[in-house]
Amino acid sequence: MSTAAEPTTSPRPAAPAVIRSEWIKVRSVRASLISLVCIVAVTLTVTLLVFPTVGQAEADNPGADLLFNAFYALNFAQIAAICFGATAVSSEYRDGALRVSLSAVPRRGLLYASKMTVIGALGIAAGILTAYASFAVGQAFMGEYAIGLDEPGALRACTGGGIYLGLMALFAAGVTVLLRSGAGTLGLLIPFTLIVSFVIGDMSSTAADLLPDRAGQVVLYQDAPSGIGPWQGLGISALWALAAVLAGWWAFRRRDA
Template sequence: MTMFAAPVLHSEWIKIRSLRGSLGSLVAVFAVTVTVTVLVRAAAGHTATDKGDDPLFGAFYALTFGQVAALAFGATAFSCEFRDGALCVSLAAVPGRTRFYVAKTAVVGVGALATGLVTTFVTFLAGQAFIGSDALGLGEPGALRACVGGGVYLALMALLAAGLTAVLRSAVAVLSILVPFLLIVSFVVGDVAGTAADLMPDRAGQQVLHQHPSGALGPWSGLAVTAAWTAAALLAGWWAVRRRDA
C-alpha cells in the first residue's frame, strides 16, 4: 500500500508544481500575507492593525488576504482535473478513485499546511519588528498557538475549496461562492444572527488567532468547527468523484 501510494502522491505534487495557477496561488499565500503586513506596519506601526484590546489578532490582519490565496490554491489544484479529459487520464493511471482523491487532497493539504505555517510565523515576526517596545514575542500568551493555528486554518481553507471544487468541477464557481461568503456574508450574518455567526467557518477558525477569544468557542474548538466544515466539503467531493462519470 505504501509503496503504491508514494508514486501517486509524487505524481500529484508534480501536477501542482507544473500548473502556474496552483503553484502561483500557493506562493501568493506567503507573498501576499507577508507583503501586506510589512507595508502596513512600516507605514503605520502598531496603530494600523491593532484590533481593540487584542493586539495578537491585529498581528494577523493580513491573513484575510492569504486566506483568499489559500482558497484559490485548493480550487485550482483540483479544477485542473476537469479540463480536456484530464480526469480520465488520472483515473487510468490510478484506477482506484478513492486512492486518487485521498492522494490529491493529501498533497493539497500538506502543501497548504507547510506554506501556512511558514506564512504565519514569518508574518508575526516580521510585523512585530516594526513595533519596537510594544512588540509581542512568541513567548507572549497565545502567540505560539496563534502561529500554529493560523497555519492549520489556511490549510483547512485550501481543503474546503478543494472539496467543493470536486463537487462543482469549476474553480471559478467555487471562488465566486466562497470569497463573498467568507468576506461579506459572514459579517452580515454576524450583525444579524449574533452568536450563531461564531459557527461560520472563517469566524470559528479565526478564534485561534485571538489572545483572549470571545464567544462560545475557544481557540481549538473554533478550529474544530472549521475542520468540520472542511470535512463535510471533502466528503461531498469524495462522493462526487466516486459517483460521477469522468
C-alpha cells in the same frame, strides 16, 4: 520500447507514488503553484505595507487584541489558500483531464485521497510558514507594542493560523470537486469569506461564529471574542473542511469522468 519495467505482479504500496504524482501535477500548473506561493508572498507584502504605517496606531485602539492584530494579513492569505485549493483541483476538470488521471490511477479512492493529502499538506506547510513569518515581520515594526512568541497564546496562534489556512485550502478543494469548477468555487467562497469577515464583522451571532472562517480565526485571538475556545474553533473549521472533502468524495466516486 524497452526500458519500461514489467507489469508488477506483487502489489506494492501505491500511495507514495500517487502522492508524488499529485505533487508533480500541482507544481507543474502555474495557477496552483502561484497561488501556493501567494499564500506566503501576499501575506508578507501586506504585512510590510500595513505594519510600518498603521500598525502602532491600530494597537493604540482601546480593547485591541495585539495578538489578533498581528495576523491582519492572514485575511489575504486565506483568499490565496482558497485559490490554491480550487486551482489544484480544477485543473482536473478541463477537457477530459480527469480521464487521463483516472487511466493512470483508476482506483478513485486512492487518487482522491492522494490529491487531498497533497493539497492539505502543502496548504498547512505554506500556512504555518506564512503565520510565523508574518508574525515576526509584523512585530518588527510595532515598537513599544511589539509582542514576541513568548506572549501568551502566540505559539498557538501562529501554528493554529497556519493549520487554518491549510483547512481553507482543503475546504475549497472539496467544494471544487463538488462543483467541478474552479471559477464556481472562487465565485462562491471568496465573496463568502469577504462578506462574513468584513460585513458581518463584529456583529456577533452564534450562527456566524460557526462559519468556517469565523470559527477558525478564533485561534488567532489572545482572548476569544465568542464563547468558542481557540482549538474548538479550529476544530469547527476542520469539520467544515472534512464535510467539503467528504461531499467531494461522494460526488467523485460515482460520477462518470
